[in-house]
Amino acid sequence: MSRPADTPIDAATEAERLLRICAACMYCDGYCAVFPAIAGKHGFPRADIEHLAHLCHNCRGCWYACQYAPPHPFAVNLPRTLAEVRQESFARHVRPRWLAGAFARNGRVAVAVVSAVTLAALALVLIAVPPEILFGVHTSGGAFYRVVPWGVMTAAAGLSFAWAVVAVAAATVAFWRTIGPRAPLRIVLRALPAALADIVTLRNLGGGGHGCNDTGEKLSGERRASHHVLVAGFALTVLSTVSAALLHHVTGAPAPYPIVSLPVLAGTLGGVLMLVGIAGLAAIETRADREPAAPAEIRMNIVLLALLAATAASGLAVLGLRATAAMGLALTLHLGVVVGTFLVLPATKMLHAPFRAAALLRAAIDRLIAPPRRSGGE
Amino acid sequence: MRLPALCPGCGHMTAGAPLSEIDVLVAGGAAAGLCAAIAARRAGATVHLVESAPRALRGGNTRHARNFRIAHDGPAPWVPDAYPADAFLNDLLRVTEHATDDPVARRLIDGSADLPGFLIDNGVALQPTSRGVLPYSRRTAFLLGGGKAMINALFATAVQLGVGVSYDTALAGLHVEPGHCTAELRRDGSLTRITARAVVVATGGDQADRAALRRQLGDAADTVVVRGTPHADGSGLRLLLAAGAAAAGTPGLGHLVPVDARGPAVDGGIVTRITGIPYGVVVDQHGRRVADERADLRRTHYAQWGPRIAACPEGRAALVLDHDGLSRAAPTALPPVSAPTLAGLAAALAIDPAGLDATVRDVNATAEARGGRPIRVPPFAGYPLVAGITFLHHGVAVDAAMRVRLRTGGIADRLLAAGGIMAATVLRRGYLAGLGVTLAAVSGRIAGEEAARVATR
Numbered sequence: 001m002s003r004p005a006d007t008p009i010d011a012a013t014e015a016e017r018l019l020r021i022c023a024a025c026m027y028c029d030g031y032c033a034v035f036p037a038i039a040g041k042h043g044f045p046r047a048d049i050e051h052l053a054h055l056c057h058n059c060r061g062c063w064y065a066c067q068y069a070p071p072h073p074f075a076v077n078l079p080r081t082l083a084e085v086r087q088e089s090f091a092r093h094v095r096p097r098w099l100a101g102a103f104a105r106n107g108r109v110a111v112a113v114v115s116a117v118t119l120a121a122l123a124l125v126l127i128a129v130p131p132e133i134l135f136g137v138h139t140s141g142g143a144f145y146r147v148v149p150w151g152v153m154t155a156a157a158g159l160s161f162a163w164a165v166v167a168v169a170a171a172t173v174a175f176w177r178t179i180g181p182r183a184p185l186r187i188v189l190r191a192l193p194a195a196l197a198d199i200v201t202l203r204n205l206g207g208g209g210h211g212c213n214d215t216g217e218k219l220s221g222e223r224r225a226s227h228h229v230l231v232a233g234f235a236l237t238v239l240s241t242v243s244a245a246l247l248h249h250v251t252g253a254p255a256p257y258p259i260v261s262l263p264v265l266a267g268t269l270g271g272v273l274m275l276v277g278i279a280g281l282a283a284i285e286t287r288a289d290r291e292p293a294a295p296a297e298i299r300m301n302i303v304l305l306a307l308l309a310a311t312a313a314s315g316l317a318v319l320g321l322r323a324t325a326a327m328g329l330a331l332t333l334h335l336g337v338v339v340g341t342f343l344v345l346p347a348t349k350m351l352h353a354p355f356r357a358a359a360l361l362r363a364a365i366d367r368l369i370a371p372p373r374r375s376g377g378e
Numbered sequence: 379m380r381l382p383a384l385c386p387g388c389g390h391m392t393a394g395a396p397l398s399e400i401d402v403l404v405a406g407g408a409a410a411g412l413c414a415a416i417a418a419r420r421a422g423a424t425v426h427l428v429e430s431a432p433r434a435l436r437g438g439n440t441r442h443a444r445n446f447r448i449a450h451d452g453p454a455p456w457v458p459d460a461y462p463a464d465a466f467l468n469d470l471l472r473v474t475e476h477a478t479d480d481p482v483a484r485r486l487i488d489g490s491a492d493l494p495g496f497l498i499d500n501g502v503a504l505q506p507t508s509r510g511v512l513p514y515s516r517r518t519a520f521l522l523g524g525g526k527a528m529i530n531a532l533f534a535t536a537v538q539l540g541v542g543v544s545y546d547t548a549l550a551g552l553h554v555e556p557g558h559c560t561a562e563l564r565r566d567g568s569l570t571r572i573t574a575r576a577v578v579v580a581t582g583g584d585q586a587d588r589a590a591l592r593r594q595l596g597d598a599a600d601t602v603v604v605r606g607t608p609h610a611d612g613s614g615l616r617l618l619l620a621a622g623a624a625a626a627g628t629p630g631l632g633h634l635v636p637v638d639a640r641g642p643a644v645d646g647g648i649v650t651r652i653t654g655i656p657y658g659v660v661v662d663q664h665g666r667r668v669a670d671e672r673a674d675l676r677r678t679h680y681a682q683w684g685p686r687i688a689a690c691p692e693g694r695a696a697l698v699l700d701h702d703g704l705s706r707a708a709p710t711a712l713p714p715v716s717a718p719t720l721a722g723l724a725a726a727l728a729i730d731p732a733g734l735d736a737t738v739r740d741v742n743a744t745a746e747a748r749g750g751r752p753i754r755v756p757p758f759a760g761y762p763l764v765a766g767i768t769f770l771h772h773g774v775a776v777d778a779a780m781r782v783r784l785r786t787g788g789i790a791d792r793l794l795a796a797g798g799i800m801a802a803t804v805l806r807r808g809y810l811a812g813l814g815v816t817l818a819a820v821s822g823r824i825a826g827e828e829a830a831r832v833a834t835r
Contacts, residue, residue: 020709020713021649021711023709024710026510030505030520031510041709061523064523067526067645070434071432071435208522
């Protein structure tokens, strides 16, 4: 009946036990997409459990509302159990497969790779670039490329970015093969707008309109707001990069660009917003009640936040120091961090974004194919 | 002997009113007690609430609640259409066969109209009908996240308003004196005396007390499981009766429903309830059919099956379904016992196989002849059943201000009762979905306001 105290039990088996209890109860169906997705279900194949694990946004409303949480003998802790399933699921779908080992130790691997790449970049510049250039004050167009040649910079950033995109995409495809419903394309397309709305608005971090239990019993919208700020900042840095590339190739004007230009304004605002969002999310991680969380997931969250913070902070440093003698080193440092981050990204929590998007798409498809059964009260 | 005063700064309490002397003492930390404490505090009284359960299990049977019945004249985000107060009263009269106290029932039903607003103002989230997968229900509003979420919100509000709260603390003695009441509180075996100008007793019924169950239900009590909190031990009810309160209700009656015999002995709540009876056949341990499973298909059929199962040999029965029947039944917390043959299922459920076989043949023959649901497609599934008690139909009588009526015919104006302990005033028999929380919250609110009025007069 309850979770055996001292026998190790795999997370999916425990999730199945809990989801049965949840499907019989359904009191939490207003909180998020997980509960409507289990309405009327008698059994939970592994693929469904993985789908539900990624559909869960770790809002924790259900933990505080659960009358079957410990010390009740049913010992229901759905957020933690689904977080444990997520960990296993990420590890199983990481591509290329040999990255699974890196995923299991993604903190140490991230630190090692980012430091190694950054130190190597610094060493290369120190050796290859004459000190008067590296430590000179450059203000004219093309200043950055005097320190790191354009070809080297684009190749390093471009290749590492391509690696990240291909590996994350391959992992996502593998995950979709695990959970994807057999639905005609017509249905998938019809489900897309609802899924996109859920992805963009983070509706499932809204706790049914009253907020989530981000840190404890009190409801708040902190995590949703911080996540929005982080994503907006990230989007602005992408805009900055794309607009810089356009300026470079279309108008032929090489970086650095004036303060009042799209690349600089978007990049600055983006970097600042990212840091604000990261600070908010990190503060929640440190204050949050540990009971409904999986320790491995907390570590993974911190690693990704640290990588993004290092990327954003070093980017802002380039901007702040670009008219000084420190520009060369700041630029190299930023480039090292960016390349290192891209290299480890496929083995980090970054996977949560496409996996959750896929889970939301499947939920939207399921809602069209088999609308959830209505459930009653007492 | 002089008892030590409670210390306001003790670890198990939240800061609140000074404790040896307060305006209003509330016993019970479920919907009734919390609404009473909040209403009394908002009316200006100093209030302390004692809850016999530990913090993690606070909230009585409200922990297991989902929805509550409200009178309303038009749609709202949390409830469609309309359910006039007269219709509510008619439903109550129907299920109780007119065994109710009319003025009190009317007062509570009128109060139900304001209940959503009161709960929302005090931090409770109601579930909009547009969210989740709620069934259509014009009679009841649903709590977002259910009863425990409501309890969490009300405790937070009470504490914020300055209500003192003590967990693991039971009302152990009660003396009505001119101008005030004296109460004894027990925590960890030690007693503390407290003087209050009014006391609201909202400690629930006595359905979790085995001795009380035995008195009410006889031998059947031994196998009955308690669906709700183990803290509804009747101590508050006994104190009120000892203080001269008039009893209300129907001895020997209770709301019993079929539950999974493999569930916990207490606190199983909604998830161990077995609702798939119309899709299968219910047999006792000899394999004999207990009653026609499809004679009554209204939602109220559960309440008829509880007593039937309690009356079976050893208070046990089993629901047997075939593959088709199981697919129609609602999901259950514990997976059914399953077997490829009826004989195998009978063995797994400890039912006489020959008896089960004969019953199923009979059911299938009838199904063929007159239409119905045969038990034919393997694999077969079964649930061992016992009766689960939700509440007993007895308690104390109150007037429309929730003041306790005395056996001598008078009224105790500083002694109030709210929730399950007085529910039998209006519900002497029968059952209505969502009535429990409504009775509790509305009676609690009225009791709190009345307690504050008499205490600060």
